[in-house]
Amino acid sequence: MNSQIGAAFCGRYITHVKDKISVTTMKLILSIFLWFILANVTVEIQHNSLQFRSMIYYLTERLPTEYDHYGCWCGSQIKGDLYVDKTDLCCKIHQQCYSDVTTASSCSGTLALAAYDVKYSNGTISCKENVDECNYGSCMCDKRAAECFKRHQSTFNVSLFYNISKEECEMKPQPTCCAKAVWNSSGQTVAGGFGDGRGLHQLSHPYNVFVDKDRSVYIADSGNHRIQKWAPGATSGVVVAGGNGFGSAANQLDGPSSVFVDGDGDLYIADNGNYRIQKWKKDSKFGITVAGGNKKGNSTTQIGGSLGIFVDKSGNIYISDYTFQRIVKWAPNATSGTLVAGGNGQGSDANQFNEPEGIHVDVQGNIYVADSTNNRIQKWEPGANTGVTVAGGSKGPNAHQLYVPWDVTLDSYGNIYVSDRGNNRIQKLTPDSTPTAITLFQNLSNPTGLALDFNGNIYVADNGKQRIQMFTLESGALDC
Numbered sequence: 017m018n019s020q021i022g023a024a025f026c027g028r029y030i031t032h033v034k035d036k037i038s039v040t041t042m043k044l045i046l047s048i049f050l051w052f053i054l055a056n057v058t059v060e061i062q063h064n065s066l067q068f069r070s071m072i073y074y075l076t077e078r079l080p081t082e083y084d085h086y087g088c089w090c091g092s093q094i095k096g097d098l099y100v101d102k103t104d105l106c107c108k109i110h111q112q113c114y115s116d117v118t119t120a121s122s123c124s125g126t127l128a129l130a131a132y133d134v135k136y137s138n139g140t141i142s143c144k145e146n147v148d149e150c151n152y153g154s155c156m157c158d159k160r161a162a163e164c165f166k167r168h169q170s171t172f173n174v175s176l177f178y179n180i181s182k183e184e185c186e187m188k189p190q191p192t193c194c195a196k197a198v199w200n201s202s203g204q205t206v207a208g209g210f211g212d213g214r215g216l217h218q219l220s221h222p223y224n225v226f227v228d229k230d231r232s233v234y235i236a237d238s239g240n241h242r243i244q245k246w247a248p249g250a251t252s253g254v255v256v257a258g259g260n261g262f263g264s265a266a267n268q269l270d271g272p273s274s275v276f277v278d279g280d281g282d283l284y285i286a287d288n289g290n291y292r293i294q295k296w297k298k299d300s301k302f303g304i305t306v307a308g309g310n311k312k313g314n315s316t317t318q319i320g321g322s323l324g325i326f327v328d329k330s331g332n333i334y335i336s337d338y339t340f341q342r343i344v345k346w347a348p349n350a351t352s353g354t355l356v357a358g359g360n361g362q363g364s365d366a367n368q369f370n371e372p373e374g375i376h377v378d379v380q381g382n383i384y385v386a387d388s389t390n391n392r393i394q395k396w397e398p399g400a401n402t403g404v405t406v407a408g409g410s411k412g413p414n415a416h417q418l419y420v421p422w423d424v425t426l427d428s429y430g431n432i433y434v435s436d437r438g439n440n441r442i443q444k445l446t447p448d449s450t451p452t453a454i455t456l457f458q459n460l461s462n463p464t465g466l467a468l469d470f471n472g473n474i475y476v477a478d479n480g481k482q483r484i485q486m487f488t489l490e491s492g493a494l495d496c
Contacts, residue, residue: 071162087177088185101171106164112428115379117153118329203485207246212482216252222477224274224465236272257296264290266302273323286322307346314340316352324374336372357396364390366402374423386421393424423466435466
């Protein structure tokens with residue numbers, strides 16, 4: 017990276033502009049590049065040291081060096097969890113995006129070095145699909161960061177927020193975030209919808225859904241004791257795990273309740289009836305036990321019933337154990353787990369759960385738990401002995417209430433999405449709106465699992481109607 021020009025920006029390590037090239041020269045290079053684009057010439061080039069900075073200059077007409085060390089997140093060192101304005105939030109999102117791509121793909125090394133194809137045409141930027149997932153993911157992260165900068169130029173303030181200290185970052189209030197993203201309220205059925213059944217075009221009590229980078233949908237088809245994969249536009253699914261009747265053999269599942277797919281295409285499955293987590297390598301005919309599997313129990317080598325799992329980029333498996341009111345973490349190749357939340361009996365205190373179900377772990381290691389019978393979403397910071405309620409806390413249909421929430425997930429912007437099962441709706445909470453939510457979709461039937469794809473579309477396991485619904489993001493942006 018020593019030969020690169022520019023400055024460190026949002027996780028992309030670039031040596032400082034001084035001693036390398038003058039600002040005037042750099043601006044001239046970018047201006048020439050921009051001239052080709054503005055002349056209605058479609059430009060398609062491979063990634064190089066100027067690629068991300070070209071995106072920024074193309075959309076904002078600002079030198080990328082203006083963003084160097086801006087706020088708390090723009091630069092090589094993160095100074096805290098807060099952000100000072102919308103531009104700083106863009107940088108935080110960029111960091112999160114890189115983390116999400118490395119978690120959900122087989123990327124290795126530094127993501128910022130990934131080569132990609134990008135096209136500039138008529139004021140827009142597009143990333144070439146159907147290429148290496150690491151390259152495409154890197155391109156999309158950079159593209160969205162540049163677009164985010166463009167949207168928030170009116171609040172950009174170098175004089176206030178350039179090179180501020182870590183202490184200032186810890187004191188700055190976060191700006192108000194809006195909720196302008198609009199989804200089509202009429203869901204599109206992307207899997208199932210043909211009644212309860214065993215056919216490949218049918219589902220039976222789908223509890224959980226996972227969407228990969230190709231927008232293929234993986235479904236924990238609990239009643240059929242299998243995991244199905246539906247490609248975009250498919251009219252039937254393919255069995256990728258189980259499907260050999262219920263049982264405890266290596267090629268069987270018993271009421272699978274949750275599925276997570278890593279960047280290699282390997283599946284992690286909450287094999288609920290067998291009290292174990294199974295890992296099915298891509299295209300394998302059987303699974304191996306990576307957590308539990310020693311009958312139901314609350315020892316460190318056992319788990320109880322589980323309705324939620326999450327796998328972080330290091331391969332750690334987080335398991336919501338609703339039987340023993342706890343969240344446990346199993347490291348790769350571990351023979352026992354460690355308690356990371358709850359485990360203090362059933363109850364409503366801050367250190368307790370009452371049937372925890374879906375979980376999500378963010379890039380900082382914070383664990384979000386759908387504490388179903390307590391009608392709340394709890395956030396546990398790493399190493400904490402208690403959780404904090406970030407949504408709900410009482411049962412009911414109002415905006416500040418939940419009724420037996422089943423699942424929770426977050427986007428890269430910190431927005432929280434909740435499958436509010438008892439109210440048959442999906443709730444969204446922005447970072448500054450908790451614990452009051454807005455309702456995105458209603459009239460669902462016992463919604464359980466919840467997922468977002470890379471384009472912001474929302475997928476819901478509409479359990480009572482034996483289908484997966486997709487709600488398309490039609491306008492606006494998740495970051496306001």
